[in-house]
Amino acid sequence: MIFTFRTTADAIAMEKFCIAQNIAGRLIPTPREITAGCGLAWRMTDEEYERQRERLTIFKYETVTALVL
Amino acid sequence: MIYFDNAATTIKKPPHVGDAMVQALSVGNSGRGAHGPSLAAARIIYDTREKLARLFGAENPCRIAFTSNATEAINIAVNGLLTADSHVITTACEHNSVLRPLYRKEKEGMALTILPADQKGAISYEQLRHSFRKNTKAVMIQHASNLTGNVMDLSYISSLAHKNRALLIVDAAQSAGCLPIDTEEQGIDILCFTGHKAMMGPQGTGGIYVKQGIEIESFCVGGSGVFSFSKNHPPDLPTALEAGTLNVHGIAGLNAAAEYLLHKGVAVIGQYERELAELFLEQIREIDRIRLFGDYSAKERTAVVSLNVGSEDSARIADLLWDEYQICVRAGAHCAPLLHQTFGTAEQGIVRFSFSWYNTKDEVLAAADALKELALSL
Numbered sequence: 001m002i003f004t005f006r007t008t009a010d011a012i013a014m015e016k017f018c019i020a021q022n023i024a025g026r027l028i029p030t031p032r033e034i035t036a037g038c039g040l041a042w043r044m045t046d047e048e049y050e051r052q053r054e055r056l057t058i059f060k061y062e063t064v065t066a067l068v069l
Numbered sequence: 070m071i072y073f074d075n076a077a078t079t080i081k082k083p084p085h086v087g088d089a090m091v092q093a094l095s096v097g098n099s100g101r102g103a104h105g106p107s108l109a110a111a112r113i114i115y116d117t118r119e120k121l122a123r124l125f126g127a128e129n130p131c132r133i134a135f136t137s138n139a140t141e142a143i144n145i146a147v148n149g150l151l152t153a154d155s156h157v158i159t160t161a162c163e164h165n166s167v168l169r170p171l172y173r174k175e176k177e178g179m180a181l182t183i184l185p186a187d188q189k190g191a192i193s194y195e196q197l198r199h200s201f202r203k204n205t206k207a208v209m210i211q212h213a214s215n216l217t218g219n220v221m222d223l224s225y226i227s228s229l230a231h232k233n234r235a236l237l238i239v240d241a242a243q244s245a246g247c248l249p250i251d252t253e254e255q256g257i258d259i260l261c262f263t264g265h266k267a268m269m270g271p272q273g274t275g276g277i278y279v280k281q282g283i284e285i286e287s288f289c290v291g292g293s294g295v296f297s298f299s300k301n302h303p304p305d306l307p308t309a310l311e312a313g314t315l316n317v318h319g320i321a322g323l324n325a326a327a328e329y330l331l332h333k334g335v336a337v338i339g340q341y342e343r344e345l346a347e348l349f350l351e352q353i354r355e356i357d358r359i360r361l362f363g364d365y366s367a368k369e370r371t372a373v374v375s376l377n378v379g380s381e382d383s384a385r386i387a388d389l390l391w392d393e394y395q396i397c398v399r400a401g402a403h404c405a406p407l408l409h410q411t412f413g414t415a416e417q418g419i420v421r422f423s424f425s426w427y428n429t430k431d432e433v434l435a436a437a438d439a440l441k442e443l444a445l446s447l
Contacts, residue, residue: 007308008100008294009131012108012115029103038295040103040111 001049003042004034011040017059018042023052070395071432076215076243076373076423077399078265078272083329086270086322093321098314100294110317117320118307120327124335125260126251127278134310135276135320139242140166142261142277145310146238147171147209149285150259153178155206158197158235161186161407162214167240168407171209180204186411189364190217194225201233207258208237212244216405216419217363218346218373220248227256236283242266246330247339247371252278259283264319267338267371269426270326274319279306287312338426342372345424345433349374352437356444362412362419372424378444383418386443390420394439398422 005011015027025044034041049056072080097106099114118130127133136142147170151157159171161183175181182200184192197208208230213220227237236258241250246267252260257278264274279285290302291312302312330338353359358379363370378386387400401418402409409415422436 006295006303006305007131008111009115009118009307012111013131015108015112016115027103027108039100039297040108 001044001046005038011038014042021055024048072397073422074397074399075425079269079425081427082269085325089325090318090322093318113321117324125278126253131307133276133278134307135315137273138275139261139263142275144170145277145287146259148288151179156180156202156204157207157209158182158200159209160184160192163211164215165404190219191364198229205233205235207235211240213371215243216403216408218371219364220369223255243371247342249335264323268326270323271319273316274323342424345428346372346374349433349437353440356441375419375421381447383420386420389443396436
């Protein structure tokens, strides 16, 4: 599971949120298959995504897009 | 040496400011990679946004963009929001950082009302109330005067502005760090601040807060690390106003300064500074031929005491204070030409003492004694 952003600030906000919520994953350079705004993307395993789905909805930045690769 | 030119810049900073800057010399370029050093830079910058948002009562840290000083922030606001068909209200108390960008817009056709100041350097709120027009786009005003230390009632001004569908754009160069600022509570739409004065951060730092829903395009576009194949600079804040590599070394210092302000409390810091100013005022008030500038009866002020000794050139007083007593003050025009014209001090200038959190009462007493001695000898 990949999350993309429109600004670097949103990517860092996502990282901070996930660390605070104990959600596993990390920032990576946005893979070339994705036409995204920000050079940074948040990657997490599909299993972790399923486990944390509800918590992730708390993250309030509007510019986040979740994509399945 | 005794340093009382803190309204120009503070030279004593909280202990961790320098350390944070040195440590940041080894981080990478924010938003330009996903490797450790680049992410380290991005994290410092985001963390600083969060701290500034807490300081200024902003809900979303991404509504704060970094600039190199308040002047750049003001220029972004003026050029990004004010059009030739709009009308803007400002005051005679403003610094050239506000006046000159507005004069330039005036040349392009924008209508400008400059509210006069009285002999205490105060404006008439009644006059402000009657100055709105149908096309008034903004009231652009300082929070505190760099020359008199007078403070504007931002909550009242924003209520007037919003009633007339105008924005409140605030120059907080002299207040950020020593007067509590709450953009929500005070109804501030745009806040322009600098990091190196009362915030006690490094020079070359500052920023602009833009209220949710207000779109500003910067005059400066370029590298953003995002949407690289678009011909247009990205419209999303904060990237929209941050073209090019950010000053992460300075921002790391500002981060440490903001941490210190949050820890000590801006109200506590401002109160101490005002106590120093009041002590100084008590000591020098009775000096023969002293003329004070500003409203010293006001409840809310910054820690500035501006004065002249008879008709002596302010530059001479400042030079004698430095040469004979190693006391640093500011003489001259303070980039506030209209207020000097109001006071009739365009030629003489004014001697400004401005106090900081790191000054002591002993320093204040020593400076008062020096001024008394000087005044007697001239």
